[in-house]
Amino acid sequence: MKCPRCNSDNTRKMADAPVGNAWEVYVCEKCWYSWRSTETPVVIEKFKLDDEKIAHMGVIPPIPPLKK
């Protein structure tokens, strides 16, 4: 199963419905997108991710230098 956002194969099941077999939730371990089996995720082009976009993302908040 590919990630609908970054197309990675590194996806897995995150959770089952606590009641019945109503749905499952999946997550991508590369971009941490998650979705429910009952959804039809359509990630618009603007929000699609790849290695380059992830490498250039802002870091919030910045990681401070380690105290010596």
Place this chain on the structure above:
Amino acid sequence: MAKVYKDLRDFLELLEAEGQLVRVKEEVNPEPDIAAAGRAAANLGKNQPAIFFEKVKGYKYSVVTNVHGSWQNHALMLGLDKNTSTKDQFYELNRRWDKFPVPPNIVKREDAPCKENVVDKNINLFEILPLYRINEQDGGFFISKASVVTADPEFPDDFNKLNVGTYRIQVKDKDRVGIQALAMHDIAVQLEKAEAENKPLPICITLGNNPLVTFMASTPIGYSQNEYEFVGALQDGVPTDIVKSDLYDHLYVPAGSEVVLEGHIIPRVRTVEGPFGEFPGSYSGSRLQCEVQIDRITHRTNPIFENLYLGLPWTEIDYLMALNTSVPLYKQLKESMPEVVAVNAMYTHGIGVIISTKVRYGGYAKGVAFRLLSTPHGMPYSKVVIVVDEFVDPFNLEQVMWALTTRVQPSKDVSIIENCPGMPLDPSSNPPGMHSKLIIDATTPVAPEPNPRETQLLDPPATTKEWEEKLKEMMKNLNK
């Protein structure tokens, strides 16, 4: 004495009795039903109720949304008549604000409803919380209305520096969430100290609280001002109940919380978070943000998951962050500028602000705007500042438009200040976090500023007040 709610359940009961809560008894789908109902409630535009979903497909427990999502619910939160005007709610909040600090009441563990149940192994958020996607392009399921408790690692036992704040939270796994700690927020000050020593930052994420705890968690107050002490003030002097966290002796959580997630921010780790439909009515993109490992959950029996819908304004968040942005800004201005009469900072969390002030001398209105733009919240957030005379009600937009149309000479009264701090989530801020500021002086010129065409304002005819009463009476009789 105003009515005080000990917890969320107490408030929901009152809302239902006042006709301000609707119960959805049939089973709903997590997507898109819960968010759609939140949007639909906002679309009603008047008397919007809280919406209680009794059954959500695949989940054990219930969800409530739009709890703060109307002026009626906001007034009831303050224990006022539900028809109290926004301006009167503003003045009542100001009156109670001055009762700060009211130290909270620390209750024993056995007396705290939030400790009724404990999960300390095989943590699975989905077992406790009916999580759902709020907006279609959100990167996952978000917890949008938590009151997050952290402390200053340098002064862990300084209760004044205990922080209760609202930050967006993305579910990343059954026992792990992402959290947005923007550099300007108090939690980021604490996180920086912990991360500089490569230490985890202890954290308690509390959900489903007394509505004034949620209100204060999203109020911009000073770093060394304690939110719980403000809740007591806003309860008109009645202390709020808190209890020690199970894992951390220096963290305290609301005793009546529906759910408390205890854990730690993993030091020096950032992973992809977002997008998330944010309060300016647009998505913020994906960024690398912090993660929280959840180590323990305590919760009430049959917990209620309270969450908030955010959409194109106005939606619930705009009611929640309206007067709680206006009041602290007003107080901060009033300290040094007693001429200020009222501050309406209700537009997009104070990005737009209207200040009503008496003008002591020429240029004073602009000085008031500069003062606002140098307050802790106003500096990054506020971008459009309109200053009106003391007799203009800043909560009455028709009056504000009158002032703009008749008091502004654009060539001298409109100022743009370049290269100032900006709110990164404001999509017009570029680069994110930098902005110019707009000040519009819509006050009447006062010496030494020339006022070459001084006007005589129209006064109401002598018996207008009597006629108002008479007409109201006549209207009442018409409806009989």
